[in-house]
Amino acid sequence: MAVKISFKLNGEDVSINVDDHVTLMDMLREEFDLFGAKEGCGYGECGSCTVLVDDKAVNSCLMLAVAVNGRSVLTIEGLAGPRGELDPLQKSFVEKGAVQCGFCTPGMIMSAKALLLEKPCPTEEEIRKGMAGNLCRCTGYAKIVEAIKAASERGCSCGKDS
Amino acid sequence: MRRFTYYEPESLKEAIALLEKNGETARLLAGGTDLIVEIKQEKKSPDHLVSLRRIPGLQEMDFSDGELCIGAMVTHRMIEKAELIRDKYSLLADAVDNLGSVQVRNVATIGGNICNAAPSADTAAPLVALGARLVVEGPAGERQIPIDEFFKGPGKTDLGAGEILRCIRIPALPQGAGSCYIKHARRKAMDLPLLGIAVIIVPDANMVCREARIALSLAGPKPFRAEQAEAFVTGKPLSEEVWKQAGEIAVGESNPRSSFRTTAAYRRKMIGTLIPRAAAVSLQRVNRAWMKG
Amino acid sequence: MAKTLEPKTKEMEFTSIGQRVPKLDAWDKVQGKTMYIHDVKLPRMLHGKILWSKYAHARIVSIDTSKAEQLPGVRAVITGYNTPEIRCGFIKDNPVLKKDKVRQYRDEVAAVAADTPEIAEEAIKLIDVVYEELPGVFDPEEAMQEGAPLIHEDKGSNVLKLPWKMICGDVEEGRKQADYIVEETYKLPFVTHCCLGTSGCIAQFDAKGNLTVYSPTQIRYLAQKDFQEALNALGLKGKKVKVIQTAIGGGFGSKLDTYPFEFITILLAYYTGRPVKLVYSREEEFFASPGRQPVRAKISQGCTKEGKLTFRDVEMILDNGAYTSWGATTPSVMMMPISSLYQVPNIRYVAKCVHTNNIYSTAMRGYGNPQATFAIESQLDTLAEKAGIDPWEFRMINRNKPGEITPQKFEVGSCGMKECLEAVKEKLQWDEKRGKGNGRGVGIASLIHVGGGARIYKSDGCGTILKLDDFGKVSLLTSASDMGQGSETVLAQIVAEELGLHVEDVDVIMKDTNLEIWDAGAHASRSTFVAGNSALYAARKAKEEILEFAATMLKEPKENLYLRDRMLYSRNNPEVSMTIDKLLRAAHFRTNGRQIVVSEFYDPPTQMLDREMKGNFSAAYTYGVHGVEVEVDKETGQIKILKMVIAMDVGRAINPMAVEGQLEGGGAMGLGYSLMEELHLEKGKVLNGNFLDYKIMTFPDMPPIESVIVETYDEKGPFGAKGIGEPPLVGSAPAIANAVWDALGVRIRELPITPEKIVAALEGKKGS
Numbered sequence A: 001m002a003v004k005i006s007f008k009l010n011g012e013d014v015s016i017n018v019d020d021h022v023t024l025m026d027m028l029r030e031e032f033d034l035f036g037a038k039e040g041c042g043y044g045e046c047g048s049c050t051v052l053v054d055d056k057a058v059n060s061c062l063m064l065a066v067a068v069n070g071r072s073v074l075t076i077e078g079l080a081g082p083r084g085e086l087d088p089l090q091k092s093f094v095e096k097g098a099v100q101c102g103f104c105t106p107g108m109i110m111s112a113k114a115l116l117l118e119k120p121c122p123t124e125e126e127i128r129k130g131m132a133g134n135l136c137r138c139t140g141y142a143k144i145v146e147a148i149k150a151a152s153e154r155g156c157s158c159g160k161d162s
Numbered sequence B: 001m002r003r004f005t006y007y008e009p010e011s012l013k014e015a016i017a018l019l020e021k022n023g024e025t026a027r028l029l030a031g032g033t034d035l036i037v038e039i040k041q042e043k044k045s046p047d048h049l050v051s052l053r054r055i056p057g058l059q060e061m062d063f064s065d066g067e068l069c070i071g072a073m074v075t076h077r078m079i080e081k082a083e084l085i086r087d088k089y090s091l092l093a094d095a096v097d098n099l100g101s102v103q104v105r106n107v108a109t110i111g112g113n114i115c116n117a118a119p120s121a122d123t124a125a126p127l128v129a130l131g132a133r134l135v136v137e138g139p140a141g142e143r144q145i146p147i148d149e150f151f152k153g154p155g156k157t158d159l160g161a162g163e164i165l166r167c168i169r170i171p172a173l174p175q176g177a178g179s180c181y182i183k184h185a186r187r188k189a190m191d192l193p194l195l196g197i198a199v200i201i202v203p204d205a206n207m208v209c210r211e212a213r214i215a216l217s218l219a220g221p222k223p224f225r226a227e228q229a230e231a232f233v234t235g236k237p238l239s240e241e242v243w244k245q246a247g248e249i250a251v252g253e254s255n256p257r258s259s260f261r262t263t264a265a266y267r268r269k270m271i272g273t274l275i276p277r278a279a280a281v282s283l284q285r286v287n288r289a290w291m292k293g
Numbered sequence C: 001m002a003k004t005l006e007p008k009t010k011e012m013e014f015t016s017i018g019q020r021v022p023k024l025d026a027w028d029k030v031q032g033k034t035m036y037i038h039d040v041k042l043p044r045m046l047h048g049k050i051l052w053s054k055y056a057h058a059r060i061v062s063i064d065t066s067k068a069e070q071l072p073g074v075r076a077v078i079t080g081y082n083t084p085e086i087r088c089g090f091i092k093d094n095p096v097l098k099k100d101k102v103r104q105y106r107d108e109v110a111a112v113a114a115d116t117p118e119i120a121e122e123a124i125k126l127i128d129v130v131y132e133e134l135p136g137v138f139d140p141e142e143a144m145q146e147g148a149p150l151i152h153e154d155k156g157s158n159v160l161k162l163p164w165k166m167i168c169g170d171v172e173e174g175r176k177q178a179d180y181i182v183e184e185t186y187k188l189p190f191v192t193h194c195c196l197g198t199s200g201c202i203a204q205f206d207a208k209g210n211l212t213v214y215s216p217t218q219i220r221y222l223a224q225k226d227f228q229e230a231l232n233a234l235g236l237k238g239k240k241v242k243v244i245q246t247a248i249g250g251g252f253g254s255k256l257d258t259y260p261f262e263f264i265t266i267l268l269a270y271y272t273g274r275p276v277k278l279v280y281s282r283e284e285e286f287f288a289s290p291g292r293q294p295v296r297a298k299i300s301q302g303c304t305k306e307g308k309l310t311f312r313d314v315e316m317i318l319d320n321g322a323y324t325s326w327g328a329t330t331p332s333v334m335m336m337p338i339s340s341l342y343q344v345p346n347i348r349y350v351a352k353c354v355h356t357n358n359i360y361s362t363a364m365r366g367y368g369n370p371q372a373t374f375a376i377e378s379q380l381d382t383l384a385e386k387a388g389i390d391p392w393e394f395r396m397i398n399r400n401k402p403g404e405i406t407p408q409k410f411e412v413g414s415c416g417m418k419e420c421l422e423a424v425k426e427k428l429q430w431d432e433k434r435g436k437g438n439g440r441g442v443g444i445a446s447l448i449h450v451g452g453g454a455r456i457y458k459s460d461g462c463g464t465i466l467k468l469d470d471f472g473k474v475s476l477l478t479s480a481s482d483m484g485q486g487s488e489t490v491l492a493q494i495v496a497e498e499l500g501l502h503v504e505d506v507d508v509i510m511k512d513t514n515l516e517i518w519d520a521g522a523h524a525s526r527s528t529f530v531a532g533n534s535a536l537y538a539a540r541k542a543k544e545e546i547l548e549f550a551a552t553m554l555k556e557p558k559e560n561l562y563l564r565d566r567m568l569y570s571r572n573n574p575e576v577s578m579t580i581d582k583l584l585r586a587a588h589f590r591t592n593g594r595q596i597v598v599s600e601f602y603d604p605p606t607q608m609l610d611r612e613m614k615g616n617f618s619a620a621y622t623y624g625v626h627g628v629e630v631e632v633d634k635e636t637g638q639i640k641i642l643k644m645v646i647a648m649d650v651g652r653a654i655n656p657m658a659v660e661g662q663l664e665g666g667g668a669m670g671l672g673y674s675l676m677e678e679l680h681l682e683k684g685k686v687l688n689g690n691f692l693d694y695k696i697m698t699f700p701d702m703p704p705i706e707s708v709i710v711e712t713y714d715e716k717g718p719f720g721a722k723g724i725g726e727p728p729l730v731g732s733a734p735a736i737a738n739a740v741w742d743a744l745g746v747r748i749r750e751l752p753i754t755p756e757k758i759v760a761a762l763e764g765k766k767g768s
């Protein structure tokens, strides 16, 4: 059965008819052509489908599309500024070599985004714990941690050495 | 994924009615981190999913008269961040701290964790140790189930047709209690426990054990209290040696299984090893100021 | 940390080489713009799905597809009975759709193409297959026994007719010379790549019967050849195949062969006349994408009182699974460490690959080397202890040296083993930390790997085309593949350096068999070396042309001219200075002028192994040393890795950030292999095909990895570089096993090194 839902997608109000059983990930990919959220597992185990719902990181593969009715969804495609200027996280991921095959990257960046929204200057331990739901097979994570630290330094005002 | 119809009732009554109407073909949906996975894996095949997300009150935590009441839809992330739980119910904080990932904890609920009744549920042993009572609402009205009567085996609970867990009541802990939950797992994150060990200790001013509770998960078909071990420690000085012996007694009360994840022998050995460790941490957490005063 | 080479002259100071240039494709990747196979949609595209066998060994009595065919939205249902036979694998023992019998739990029995993935999935369930179960065999040693069920009746035996054997010197003589000998057995499990992007492809025929396959393959050209055979089977001889490479969501060897699913997709596209996409779910990826081959190794080594190795004798049994893919050829690479890791005069190696009803295996990062090195390097510690020599000293005594020729006839050029050993010793604080036995310990292990290609096909070549445009920009068409390791960037750096341009001036195109020349594939850590030399020599040709033209135009001796920073200069004449784009326009826009386009096909100066399995396989060899410090909880058996040091002789780090990326990523994969990864099979069925039960390292699991880049400058490599893709995984497991030994005095000879095994070993030690 299709139901009509309305929500904010990357800052824009959208409405769409969607079947009850469709996941948020499938809706983003199939209906909105937003391919940033990737299916690495489909079971909540890898984080490559991570998007933000009401500023919180969720696995879009386990969330039903109908459940975002009335909420706000942010995907990797909505992260850059209005004129395409990259988010500090996106920049630091490139500059610090945090990207290899890149399949995990959008999910990684979205998880990191949620982390920094909540904690602008996390410690390394907090980064590792906060990012634990995102698997990467290529990088060994070190450069991703570095990239998140670098991005957080821009948003951090506490002077703490993270 | 299999097709189903999704409902967002706005009251428990409405939800119960939906369950009654659709019987076996309906399922409640909380965070979906168990249920959606099971539907995708074709282990469950409901035709109707009744979401609890719009029902008022289920996402609240309330602490009054020393009793803590956690709504069934409270997420692990909310528990993780609740100062009060970290202070007073450290073992529950331990349990959610490392449950799944941030993404999972943001949506997964304590009610789902309990109602799914997986042997690996991280909140099970702590809630058993805490002597939680489950407040359930169904077609015949409300009833309360002591948690050790709630679990009926892997995936099985005492919930009847049309019944919904509304909240989890946790009686006040005696003053000066210290507690801890150890999740023994292979990885540091994103892992289900191979063994869950929950300990609550209440010492008196002379560090003699007034009360001890030991609850274990994955040490048998369902979570249970190691009553003989508890009895053994009670009244004894809280020494490492006593806890070592208690650990061994608990091993005798356990009946873990072997699977590809680990062996029964290893689980048994870890029960003996980790109970004293959980006790040691609990003891550190005992409110010493109270003891002195 | 990098030991850098002194530039010789001013213009030898590098502008691109040695720089931490961010990956060129990372900009798209961080915006979610990169298209992986999962993201590609073609007009009218259908979705394919495979029906897998539910038995590990069974006769197919009947297949009834009628119900599936009637389901609305189903466009084709195929089985081995209604399609021409196509076989895959290098000995062609794997029919892409099984007929008469299935030999593994995941055999392809039927497939459908439908309008949506959901319909395809539903249709699969409507196919009725009647099986008659046959007794299976799941242990290679049992499979070798007389009377064991035969997996392939036509082969007459479960032992593959691919006997691996190499003899150097005289092992019996070596045994006599030895004062100490250790003999042990080691065991390695099934593990798998776990690329975050699962396997998949899209096949499409044009109206003339030509085929295009979109695929994240690591072997565009070998796949093209394989797919050509599918066309032949379909009676489309003479038609063309084009392979278009989509972004690769991780490779690690998994995409080094062609597999039944790709041929099935081609068949479905053929029978429906529409593009068909087939992508594995994660569960399918775990059971159906072949992983690393399990190995049992009996090994003995001996040494003199002075600690000189006198012989190494290794016998292996490999579980080949039901079919043959590259896993069966990994002994050809295992020979490398067995013959040439340390100086060992007498060597014997025999290996058998044995069919079972288990899943089959393919190439995986390291290609046999991690299995062999685990046995060799673990045992070296035991041997050193027997001889009363510090394990580090022991390795120094036997280490490889630059310029040596090994018993397998490898001509070692540069060799930084000594530097790597020294660096790891220092970083680990070896002398202070070793031998305390208090639950903390340190361990090391060395490795050798091919670093200059590997001649496993008659050609180990790679082609480059360079086109210089009127704006001073370069199109670099290379047949190499980038799976994330950064080849694209490294090649751009090489070309930019040689042409005096900036990395941004180079556009790298690597995707289409119709555009680029040919390449043997992204394997054997060969891309930087082989594709790098190919690009370098192409750039040299282009530079020659530019300088020649400039010399004529400016009437300056050519030898004096050089390119740097987008400019042409003369060494002797400060007056000469011109931008390269202007120069290029001048060369183009004149009578008889032209744009500069050059091509190069580079095939490294190497030999195929001869009948005795000897020869100079690779043009350069990479060396490295892993060091770890562990803390083990004696009660729970849990291992905490306090530190991991990986020192690698990479010849020259063209891009140190990319090299570190390989070291850290390879280190992580190596830690997983050492500590927690294992596919559990029960009667051929994978039990743990998900990321919760098949455990790879997560963020909090990763210890700090310290990368030490040693630069020895290899004469043959591009700017001195050698390959580094696989080595960082190789030495992890033995280094950890050795550290555990140092910490506890127990030797774990079976991966992964789990707490259960440690606890059991400690109990065994107490008991004895």
Ligand SMILES: Cc1cc2nc3c(=O)[nH]c(=O)nc-3n(C[C@H](O)[C@H](O)[C@H](O)COP(=O)(O)OP(=O)(O)OC[C@H]3O[C@@H](n4cnc5c(N)ncnc54)[C@H](O)[C@@H]3O)c2cc1C
Residues within 6 Å of the ligand: A043, A044, A045, B027, B028, B029, B030, B031, B032, B033, B034, B035, B036, B037, B052, B072, B073, B098, B099, B100, B101, B104, B107, B108, B109, B110, B111, B112, B113, B114, B115, B116, B120, B121, B122, B123, B159, B163, B164, B165, B166, B190, B191, B192, B193
């Ligand atoms: C990647 C991953 C990692 C995980 N790691 C852990 C872990 O470390 N430890 C752990 O314990 N669990 C783990 N889980 C399992 C899961 O997240 C938890 O069990 C979670 O608490 C389930 O809650 P939920 O809200 O998502 O439940 P749901 O999936 O929505 O529901 C689970 C079941 O409970 C029923 N139900 C839910 N609420 C009620 C109610 N109020 N009344 C009656 N019935 C109800 C549903 O009908 C369903 O059958 C993990 C899951 C994933 C996907």
Ligand code: FES
Residues within 6 Å of the ligand: A038, A039, A040, A041, A042, A043, A044, A045, A046, A047, A048, A049, A050, A059, A060, A061, A062
């Ligand atoms: S795809 Fe959602 S967590 Fe893996």
Ligand code: FES
Residues within 6 Å of the ligand: A098, A099, A100, A101, A102, A103, A104, A105, A135, A136, A137, A138, A139, C196, C249, C250, C484
């Ligand atoms: S970059 Fe490949 S999985 Fe993370």
